[in-house]
Amino acid sequence: MSTPHVAPAGTNLVGLRDHNAALVLGLLRGRPEGGSRVELAAETGLTPQAVGKIVTRLLTDGTVEEAGQAASTGGKPRTLLRLRPDAGCAVGVHLDRDELTVLLVDLAGRPRYRRTVPVDTARGPAPTVELIADQVRAAATEAPPGARLLGVGAGCRGPLDHGSGVLHWFSTFSSPHDPGTPGWDRFPLRDALAARLAGLPVVVDKDTNAAALTEAPGAAAAPGSGVAYIHLAGGLGAGLLLDGVVHRGARTNAGEFGHQTLLVDGPLCDCGNRGCLEALCLAELRRADHAAAARLVGVGVANLVRVLDVDRVVLGGRVILERPETYRAGVAEQLRERIPDARWQPVAVSVSTAGPWAVAAGAAELVLGPVFGRRA
Ligand SMILES: [Zn+2]
Known part of the structure; x- marks a missing residue:
């Protein structure tokens, strides 16, 4: 067992605020075989001098390491650089109503x-x-x-x-119809957890946003590309x-997919509205009719x-993982039936490869992503 060095609050590996270093690290992240200084300069658009300085700093603090020589193309041999995975780590937490990962x-x-x-x-x-x-301490x-322990994503x-x-009313652990446990409404989860962890940086996000981040973390997204990660567990x-x-919206509350009204004047939902997709879907699940629930999703x-x-579209969450093919x-x-020209507008539907770890892995990515210049 080792005791990790804890980065002081507000700082991060090699200056999170250093955009250029993040660009270099971002390239090396997607390239486990490594890259030379010349390649890094060409691909980041930075000057060779700037890349040289950044690489020297990253080598000194151990974030990158030398990985041999690139195959010679006739000129001066080029030293390959690669990320040193052991240089840092992050903790991802998935807090569910009855289970903590x-x-x-x-x-x-x-x-x-x-x-x-x-x-x-x-x-x-x-x-x-x-x-x-x-x-978190046990994991660390x-x-x-x-x-270096970079932080905790939850x-x-x-x-x-x-x-x-801060958690909101009718959040994870209560609803207007089931007040749940007093104390959760407006609970400052991020600050409470940071206080318990000696000021370690903590980021809190919706489980669905975190899980969406597990999709292609090392790759640049094609312009206009869109991924919807659909999570069906206790809610939708x-x-x-x-x-x-991640598209969070003005109040960081985008993605309330389960609370689109599907049946005007339908059954009451936990959110207080009627006929929400989630309410209809949970009703089918109570009847154990997964085919009907899959159709509704x-x-x-x-x-969407x-x-x-x-x-x-990537599907995840406990309920889907129990019957992945039914839901996929x-x-x-439904996409084939409802999209007017599915050949022109094809949508790939798959089940999350991160499986039951999707939310925790994505929560860790909330911390790791910015180190590599990813807007998490
Ligand atoms: Zn609702």
Whole structure:
């Protein structure tokens, strides 16, 4: 066991605020075989002098390492540089109503530790935060020797304020019709957790936004590309990755996919409205009719495609992972039926390859992404 060096609050690996260093690291992230200084300059558009200085700094602090020589093309041999995954790590947390998952990833995003434990959020925020902090500390002891712990990302059910890390009324643990446990309404999860973790940087986001970040973290998104990550577990929501960036909206509350009205004057939903997609879908799940639930999710997805023209849909969450093919096929069928010209506007439907770890892995990416210049 090693004790990781904890980066002071507000700082990050090699100056998170250094945009040019992030550009260089971002390129190396997508290139495990490494790249030369000349290539890095050509691809970032930075001058060779600027790249030289950045690389010297990254070599000195151990974020990158030399990886041999590039094959000679007749000129001076070029030293390859690559990311050193052990240089840093981040913790991703998935807080669900009854289950807590904690994941430690290294700088390359590889899992080094993961654990799921039961949590009773009905006992209130204080014991829950205590448990999360204990589990984060346990995960941190598994960090590679000397690795800097960059921070903690936490994903949970919204609505919540991503900017302030404050949970909202009828958030994860209560609703207007089920007041849940006092203390969760407007609970400042981010600050409470940071206080328990000696000021370690903490980022809080909706579970759906976090999970969406697991899609192609190292690759540049094609202009105009759109991914909708649909999460069906205790509720139904969507994380939207537009041009490779999470779309959160003005109040960071975009993606309330499950609360689109599908049936005017339909059954009452937890949110207080009637006929929400989520309410209809949960009613089918209570009857254990997954084909009907999949059809409803597909109708909602078709609405989303028509509004946002996303070209990729990824399905995840406990309910979907139990019957992945039922949901994949059900959603694909509705898209075929409801998009006027599906040949012109094809939508790829798949099930999350991150599986049950999607939210925790994406939560870690909330911390890692900015190191590589990704707008998380
Ligand atoms: Zn609703």
